[in-house]
Structure formats: C-alpha cells, structure tokens
Amino acid sequence: MRLDTNRDRTLPILGAVLLAVIVFGPLLPKWALFLLTIAIAKGLVSLGLMLQLRAGLVSFGQALYYCIGGYTAGSLGRYFNISDMLLQMICGAFAAVFVALILGLLLARYRGIFYGLLSMALSMILYGLLAKSESLGSTDGINILPSTVFGIRPSQEWLRYVVIVTGCSVAVFATALVHRYLKTPLGRLAPAIKDNEIRVEYMGASVRQAIYVKYVIAAALSGIGGALAATAVGHIDPDMAYWTTSGEFIFITILAGTRSVAAPFLGAMIFEIIRTVAFDISPNTWQMTLGISLLLVIVFLPEGLWSLFGRRKAG
Amino acid sequence: MHSLRKLATAVAAALALAPVSVLAQDAAPVKIGVVAFLSGAAASPFGVPARNAAELVIELMNAGKAPAPYDTKGFGGSKIETVIIDESGGTTTQVTEFRNLVQRHNVDLVIGYISSSSCVGIAPVAEELKMLTNFFDCGTPRIFEDASYKYVFRTSPTSTMDSVGAALYLKDAKPKMKSIAGINQNYAWGQDSWVDFEASMKQLMPKIEVKMSQMPKLFAGQYNAEISTLLGSKADAIHSSFWDGDLEALILQAAPRGLFKKSTGVLTTGETAMYKLAKQIPDGTILGARGPFGPYAPDNAYNRWLVKEFQERYLVPPTYPSYQMAQAIMGVKLAWEKAQAANGGKRPSKEQVAAALENSTFEGPGGTVKMAIGKGHQAIMETAYGMSKVVGGKMTVTKVKRYPAEMVNPPEGVKSADWIKGGFKK
Numbered sequence: 001m002r003l004d005t006n007r008d009r010t011l012p013i014l015g016a017v018l019l020a021v022i023v024f025g026p027l028l029p030k031w032a033l034f035l036l037t038i039a040i041a042k043g044l045v046s047l048g049l050m051l052q053l054r055a056g057l058v059s060f061g062q063a064l065y066y067c068i069g070g071y072t073a074g075s076l077g078r079y080f081n082i083s084d085m086l087l088q089m090i091c092g093a094f095a096a097v098f099v100a101l102i103l104g105l106l107l108a109r110y111r112g113i114f115y116g117l118l119s120m121a122l123s124m125i126l127y128g129l130l131a132k133s134e135s136l137g138s139t140d141g142i143n144i145l146p147s148t149v150f151g152i153r154p155s156q157e158w159l160r161y162v163v164i165v166t167g168c169s170v171a172v173f174a175t176a177l178v179h180r181y182l183k184t185p186l187g188r189l190a191p192a193i194k195d196n197e198i199r200v201e202y203m204g205a206s207v208r209q210a211i212y213v214k215y216v217i218a219a220a221l222s223g224i225g226g227a228l229a230a231t232a233v234g235h236i237d238p239d240m241a242y243w244t245t246s247g248e249f250i251f252i253t254i255l256a257g258t259r260s261v262a263a264p265f266l267g268a269m270i271f272e273i274i275r276t277v278a279f280d281i282s283p284n285t286w287q288m289t290l291g292i293s294l295l296l297v298i299v300f301l302p303e304g305l306w307s308l309f310g311r312r313k314a315g
Numbered sequence: 316m317h318s319l320r321k322l323a324t325a326v327a328a329a330l331a332l333a334p335v336s337v338l339a340q341d342a343a344p345v346k347i348g349v350v351a352f353l354s355g356a357a358a359s360p361f362g363v364p365a366r367n368a369a370e371l372v373i374e375l376m377n378a379g380k381a382p383a384p385y386d387t388k389g390f391g392g393s394k395i396e397t398v399i400i401d402e403s404g405g406t407t408t409q410v411t412e413f414r415n416l417v418q419r420h421n422v423d424l425v426i427g428y429i430s431s432s433s434c435v436g437i438a439p440v441a442e443e444l445k446m447l448t449n450f451f452d453c454g455t456p457r458i459f460e461d462a463s464y465k466y467v468f469r470t471s472p473t474s475t476m477d478s479v480g481a482a483l484y485l486k487d488a489k490p491k492m493k494s495i496a497g498i499n500q501n502y503a504w505g506q507d508s509w510v511d512f513e514a515s516m517k518q519l520m521p522k523i524e525v526k527m528s529q530m531p532k533l534f535a536g537q538y539n540a541e542i543s544t545l546l547g548s549k550a551d552a553i554h555s556s557f558w559d560g561d562l563e564a565l566i567l568q569a570a571p572r573g574l575f576k577k578s579t580g581v582l583t584t585g586e587t588a589m590y591k592l593a594k595q596i597p598d599g600t601i602l603g604a605r606g607p608f609g610p611y612a613p614d615n616a617y618n619r620w621l622v623k624e625f626q627e628r629y630l631v632p633p634t635y636p637s638y639q640m641a642q643a644i645m646g647v648k649l650a651w652e653k654a655q656a657a658n659g660g661k662r663p664s665k666e667q668v669a670a671a672l673e674n675s676t677f678e679g680p681g682g683t684v685k686m687a688i689g690k691g692h693q694a695i696m697e698t699a700y701g702m703s704k705v706v707g708g709k710m711t712v713t714k715v716k717r718y719p720a721e722m723v724n725p726p727e728g729v730k731s732a733d734w735i736k737g738g739f740k741k
Contacts, residue, residue, distance in 0.1 A: 029418055029419065030414070030418050031411075031414045031415045031417075031418035031419045034410075034411060034414050035411060035414075035415075038407060038411055128532075131501060131502055132501065134506060137435070137457075137503065138502060138503035138506055138507075139432060139502035139503040139504075139533075140431045140432045140435050140455055140457070140503040141406065141432050141435060141436065142435070143435060143436070143438075143439055143462075146439075146443075156443060159443075229407055233406065233407050233410045233436065234410070234436070234439050234440060234443075235406050235410065235432075235435060235436035235439075237405075237406055237432045237435075237436070239405045239406065239432070240405075240407075242405075244405075245405065272411070275404075275408070276411065276412065276415060279400060279401065279412055279415075280415075283353055283399050283400055283401045284353050284354070284401070286354075286401060287354060287403075
C-alpha cells in the first residue's frame with residue numbers, strides 16, 4: 001500500500017491544499033469557489049466510502065448520513081436559529097455517529113451485496129420518512145439560514161470565500177485524523193479483511209469490530225459533508241438520502257481510487273468539473289458524458305485517478 | 316486581376332460588416348438562462364414542451380414576428396441569446412449550475428424551473444446573486460408566502476388555484492354529490508394538491524364525506540390495489556393530481572374496471588394525457604390544464620399565434636408548460652421594454668426590470684396575467700375546467716366554466732391554506 005511507505009507526504013500535501021485555498025481563494029471566480037465547496041463536501045462522504053471499500057465493502061446507502069448531516073444543519077437553523085457553520089458540521093457529525101453506532105451493530109454482520117443493499121434500504125427509509133413529513137417541506141425541502149462563522153455573517157462579497165475556507169479547514173483536519181487512523185493497527189486491518197477474513201480472526205483481531213469502527217467513522221465524515229453541502233447550498237431536501245445520491249458518491253470513490261486519503265477530494269473535484277462541463281456542452285446527454293468518463297477511468301486506470309500520481313509499487 | 320478581385324471582396328465585406336458591428340455595439344444581446352427538465356420523467360411532459368416553446372418564442376421575437384405589443388425585435392431591440400440547462404441532478408446540482416449561469420455565463424436573467432424543490436432552493440440564491448429570475452412552472456405557493464424577494468418572480472399561478480378551481484367546478488357540476496376520494500402521489504405536489512382540494516370541498520360542501528385518500532409513491536406505475544379500494548369506497552368523485560406516466564398508467568388501469576365511469580374523475584393535469592388516451596377517458600371526466608391553457612385558452616391573438624407556430628414546427632399542439640414558458644418570456648419582455656423606455660432608451664438594469672415587472676399586468680396566450688400577490692411577484696390568472704367528450708373520435712372539452720382570478724387565488728398577504736380555511740374571503 002502506498003500509505004505505508006516511509007516517505008509519506010500526505011500531511012504536507014493536505015496542508016498545502018488548505019494554504020492554496022486560503023491564498024488563491026480570493027482570486028478564483030465565485031462559481032468556482034462554490035463548485036469546490038461542493039466537491040469538498042462530496043469528497044468527505046467519498047472518503048468514508050473509501051474506508052469501507054478498502055475493507056472490500058461497498059455501501060449503496062452512504063447518502064443516509066449525508067442527509068442526516070444536512071437535516072441536522074437545517075434543523076439547527078429552523079428550530080434553534082443557529083446558523084454557525086462550524087457548529088452545524090460538528091452537530092451533523094455527532095447526529096450521524098449517533099445513528100451509526102446503532103445501525104452499525106446490525107450492518108457489521110453483513111458482507112458483500114447484503115451489506116450494500118441493507119445500507120441502501122436504510123437510506124431509502126429515511127427518504128420515505130422525510131418525503132412524508134410535511135413540516136419539513138416534504139420532497140420540496142426547506143431553506144436554511146445563510147452561513148455564519150463564530151457569530152459573524154460575512155458580506156455577500158466574501159461569503160463564498162469564508163464558507164470554503166471554513167469547510168476546507170474542517171475537511172483537512174478530519175482527513176488528517178483519518179490518515180492517522182489508517183496507520184493504527186485497526187486501520188491497517190482493512191486490506192487484510194478484504195483479502196481473507198478468517199485469517200484476520202485467526203490472528204486474534206475482531207473483524208466485526210474493525211468494520212464497526214470504519215462504519216462509524218464513515219458516518220461522521222458523511223455527516224460533516226452533508227452539513228457543509230447544506231449550509232453552502234442553503235437548501236435541503238429528501239433527495240439527499242435518495243439512492244442516486246449514494247450512487248454519485250460511489251462514482252466519485254471509484255473515479256478517485258483508494259490509494260490516498262486525498263484521492264476522494266480529487267475525485268469529487270474532477271467529477272464536479274466533468275459534470276458542469278457536460279451540462280454546458282451537451283445539456284441533453286450530460287449523464288452519458290459522465291458515464292463514459294467513468295468507463296474510461298475503469299478501463300485505463302483500474303486503480304482510479306490517483307494512480308496517475310502515486311509511483312507503482314516495486315515488484 | 317486575382318488580387319484586385321480579392322481586394323474588392325475585402326472592401327465589400329468590410330462595408331457590409333461595418334453597420335452590423337456598429338449596431339451590435341448599440342445593442343449587446345440579452346442573455347437568458349433557460350432551465351427545464353431535459354432528462355428524466357418530467358422531461359417529455361413538461362421540460363421538452365417548455366424548452367421547445369422557449370426556442371420558438373425567442374426565435375420569433377428575434378425576428379420581430381410576435382403579435383403586438385411583443386413585436387419589437389428581441390428585448391427592446393437587443394437580440395436574445397439563450398443558455399439552455401437541464402433541471403435534473405437534484406437541488407445541489409441546480410444551485411451549482413444556477414451560480415454558473417450567473418457568474419460564468421453572465422446571463423442577464425434566468426427563466427425556468429419545473430420542480431418546486433428547485434424553485435424553493437434557487438429563490439434565495441437568486442436573491443443573493445441579485446439575479447432576475449422568473450419561475451415559469453413550479454407550483455408550490457410556499458415560495459412567496461414564506462419569504463419575500465426582490466429579484467424573484469413567478470408569472471404562472473400556484474397549485475392552490477388548480478385545487479380550488481377543481482373543487483368549485485365539481486360543486487357546480489355535481490351539486491348533489493355526497494362523497495369524494497383521492498389518489499395522489501406521495502410527494503409535495505400530490506400532498507399539497509390533495510390537502511387544498513379536500514379543504515376546499517369541505518368549505519364549499521360542508522356535508523361532503525371524504526371516503527379515503529390514497530397516496531401511492533411517485534412513479535409506482537401499478538395502481539390496481541388502489542383502484543380496488545377506490546372502487547370499494549363508492550365515492551361520487553375521485554380527485555387526482557397525477558401527471559404524465561403515472562396519470563396514463565392510472566387511466567389505462569382504471570379503464571377496464573370502469574373506475575371513472577362509476578365515479579367522476581377529477582384530473583387536475585388531465586390535459587397532458589387527453590389526446591393520447593382519448594379512448595380510455597370516459598366522457599364526463601373533469602379535466603384541468605393548470606390554468607387557462609391548451610383547450611381552455613381564450614381565443615386571443617397570442618393564443619392563435621402560439622398554437623399556429625407551435626403546431627407548424629413541432630407537429631403537436633402546445634400543452635400548458637409551453638403556454639407557461641411563452642407567457643414567462645412575454646411578461647419579462649414587456650417589463651424589460653417598459654424599463655428601457657423609462658431609462659431613456661438605454662439598456663435597463665436588473666433592478667429597473669424587476670421594478671417594472673412588479674405588480675404588472677400583461678396579456679398572453681392564456682389571457683390576462685396579473686402579478687397581484689406575493690408583493691407583486693406572484694401571478695394570478697383566471698382558471699377553467701371542463702368535461703371530456705369524444706366527438707367523432709377526437710377528444711374535446713365541454714361544459715367549460717371559467718372562474719375569475721380573484722375567485723380562485725388568495726388576496727395579497729393571505730396564505731393559501733388560511734384563505735381556504737377562512738372560507739375564500741376576498
């Protein structure tokens with residue numbers, strides 16, 4: 001695994017990205033700032049998916065926690081008049097973790113297609129519940145308050161910049177923690193679980209515990225991502241939990257590859273760029289453009305876009 | 316010889332081009348972002364007819380071939396250019412693409428949005444970016460009831476009008492009726508439509524018995540179980556706000572079992588399916604078109620113009636999304652030109668156009684549009700309902716009744732739900 005090499009530059013790279021966003025942010029056009037903010041939010045969710053994918057598990061329902069994060073952020077504004085985006089992201093993560101601690105007990109028992117479909121079923125249950133709740137706007141969703149940071153509401157001119165810098169800081173911090181986690185014995189178990197579960201158990205480690213922990217971490221990341229997307233977009237609706245949203249996250253994760261914790265963010269950025277370009281040049285067939293690009297990546301870069309950057313393993 | 320001819324051509328070309336470029340400088344084009352579903356379930360019934368209407372109307376306006384007072388070229392002499400965007404992909408994608416329209420394509424205004432969730436999501440963003448935005452189709456009354464906007468408009472009536480109009484017509488057509496039931500899709504549109512219809516019926520006929528409300532999920536496709544329960548309920552009338560594929564499936568599956576023969580069907584968007592399913596819709600089914608559009612459109616110059624041009628180009632008559640798109644463009648054009656005239660003939664600012672559109676009244680292919688509620692940002696129109704009747708194999712509507720705008724829309728400052736519960740006070 002690339003992550004295990006001694007010359008690991010991940011943390012400096014993450015720091016450099018944050019610095020670049022802070023320094024070059026004001027120079028970028030505002031639409032690009034927004035696009036990047038959404039890419040960061042989606043990248044966080046995909047990072048959670050990547051954690052599971054490294055253990056050979058594909059969740060078709062990661063949107064569940066994305067939606068929980070979004071609705072937590074929205075509810076804070078609607079019922080408690082809180083629009084601080086840091087608080088929203090923290091509460092989004094906690095709400096997601098709370099649910100994941102319970103659902104994880106169930107899901108950690110399943111593998112393969114059962115894991116995928118059960119996770120999708122759970123997220124569709126949330127979709128169904130939200131679509132029926134008229135006080136939360138049913139399928140039309142609700143708007144949430146404009147973002148503030150530490151009680152300050154930035155002017156219109158700087159709002160997008162403040163949102164991306166705050167979001168990026170939280171994302172970089174969370175990603176660094178995930179990177180640390182992947183270096184712990186529990187984190188290193190993932191590829192072993194993927195290869196041979198019985199052998200992992202025989203060595204004395206608990207596979208179920210390892211998967212449970214990954215599931216909860218993935219939920220926390222998705223909760224943060226959901227809250228960030230909600231505060232940036234200013235609107236939440238049950239589509240956040242719909243299976244096609246989960247599909248988008250899987251798309252990004254496969255596009256990116258699992259070689260680095262930074263890969264999902266690159267994947268999300270490329271995804272958003274391809275999508276917006278496809279919207280421009282072929283408004284009738286943009287989905288096809290997306291599909292073809294994923295196919296090309298799968299055929300020519302089976303380990304994802306990140307394999308363009310990493311050196312091939314010797315031997 | 317050869318070079319002489321080249322020189323002559325160049326000079327001629329320069330001469331020919333010169334006045335054009337001067338003109339172009341005088342009137343920079345007006346760039347309109349047009350957003351409608353181009354993929355997914357809502358594309359063929361709503362998105363594509365709306366996009367077709369937009370392309371047709373804008374092309375004719377650029378050529379100065381629309382009926383007066385819309386006969387000036389483009390918008391006040393400036394050519395109209397469009398950027399067309401698909402509405403699919405969810406609200407996050409739509410908000411991203413709206414920002415791209417404004418900040419990357421530098422459009423002057425945006426006309427679009429069919430889904431109410433798009434509208435709810437876009438409205439505050441339009442306000443943030445100070446972008447003149449006209450919603451042409453989405454139905455939820457929440458947009459201007461929960462907030463007020465400076466740059467956001469909707470030149471089509473809300474879904475409240477459809478439900479209230481249907482209830483009024485049903486009462487007029489079947490005054491001795493005793494019970495109703497409903498089958499609506501389980502999402503915001505279906506829920507709102509039924510809630511408004513049920514509340515209106517209870518106001519208009521306090522003794523009415525509500526037998527049941529079926530809420531199958533959106534795009535379920537199979538309604539045999541619901542049809543059985545509806546048949547069992549023996550309700551006198553059955554309300555449905557189903558649209559397109561679901562509506563057709565319901566009509567097709569109900570036909571062999573005679574559901575709409577035993578109970579009067581009240582199909583609030585029935586117009587979109589009436590020609591295709593002429594054989595399956597029993598005579599006497601109440602059909603709506605979300606306003607005075609399609610078969611209910613008044614016989615005015617704009618309607619004749621739209622029907623003729625649309626039929627000629629696309630070989631089908633325009634349905635209500637086409638009408639709504641046409642009137643959305645017409646309303647903005649008129650406001651633009653009014654603002655331009657007030658600005659001494661110079662290109663108006665967004666604020667000036669918004670001020671001109673606010674509280675304005677204009678005539679379109681569906682008749683008079685009054686921007687009367689939502690602080691002058693939300694349109695009201697009269698509405699019409701009628702009953703299906705097949706004449707010589709062709710579907711027509713009979714017993715058409717029209718209801719004035721003030722009768723089927725709440726007055727300024729009153730929320731739709733409160734207005735219905737309060738007994739439709741003017």
